[in-house]
Amino acid sequence: EAQVTQNPRYLITVTGKKLTVTCSQNMNHEYMSWYRQDPGLGLRQIYYSMNVEVTDKGDVPEGYKVSRKEKRNFPLILESPSPNQTSLYFCASSLGTSGGWTQYFGPGTRLLVL
Amino acid sequence: QKEVEQNSGPLSVPEGAIASLNCTYSDRGSQSFFWYRQYSGKSPELIMSIYSNGDKEDGRFTAQLNKASQYVSLLIRDSQPSDSATYLCAVNDSGYSTLTFGKGTMLLVSP
Numbered sequence: 042e043a044q045v046t047q048n049p050r051y052l053i054t055v056t057g058k059k060l061t062v063t064c065s066q067n068m069n070h071e072y073m074s075w076y077r078q079d080p081g082l083g084l085r086q087i088y089y090s091m092n093v094e095v096t097d098k099g100d101v102p103e104g105y106k107v108s109r110k111e112k113r114n115f116p117l118i119l120e121s122p123s124p125n126q127t128s129l130y131f132c133a134s135s136l137g138t139s140g141g142w143t144q145y146f147g148p149g150t151r152l153l154v155l
Numbered sequence: 156q157k158e159v160e161q162n163s164g165p166l167s168v169p170e171g172a173i174a175s176l177n178c179t180y181s182d183r184g185s186q187s188f189f190w191y192r193q194y195s196g197k198s199p200e201l202i203m204s205i206y207s208n209g210d211k212e213d214g215r216f217t218a219q220l221n222k223a224s225q226y227v228s229l230l231i232r233d234s235q236p237s238d239s240a241t242y243l244c245a246v247n248d249s250g251y252s253t254l255t256f257g258k259g260t261m262l263l264v265s266p
Contacts, residue, residue, distance in 0.1 A: 100255075144189075
């Protein structure tokens with residue numbers, strides 16, 4: 042089944058404790074992206090990647106890191122989480138330049154930073 | 156700053172009626188336009204994509220695009236209670252690298 046997976050789905054952590062949210066897609070998509078969704082603010086892009094080893098900032102990159110060492114994986118790293126990073130996070134992917142820009146979303150990761 | 160504007164709603168329609176959802180965008184160079192449906196706590200699900208001016212129909216859904224007016228709309232015919240959700244308008248920038256979302260319109264379909 043073609044899908045985008047994220048892990049963990051739910052996470053409670055404390056301020057300053059480094060964490061990684063994994064994202065993987067099995068559709069051979071070139072483009073991958075991370076979003077956060079907050080009440081009243083909607084979905085906002087954090088980082089995106091056009092292909093392996095090519096990443097760039099979205100609208101709200103502060104406090105986040107990403108890497109794209111393999112085509113299928115695009116982990117989101119919070120080096121020192123803070124309470125304002127409490128949010129619902131979505132990973133998404135699309136074919137990209139090879140075939141289209143429709144983005145397909147993972148199931149989401151709900152993060153609470155205490 | 157690219158902007159995508161939607162009425163937050165809620166938009167309330169009776170079952171069987173036509174629901175009309177609207178969206179405007181600021182980046183005149185935008186090329187791709189999408190409507191996503193999102194149930195509470197779930198991930199966005201693609202409903203329609205549209206790339207050229209005019210109408211595009213898929214079942215009960217019709218997307219309309221007017222690039223001159225920078226306006227995108229979604230019509231849902233024969234609305235069902237299961238259509239009750241938040242509908243997100245999304246616009247690709249001219250370089251296709253970023254997708255900007257509106258804040259969404261909540262649709263409530265009453266039986």
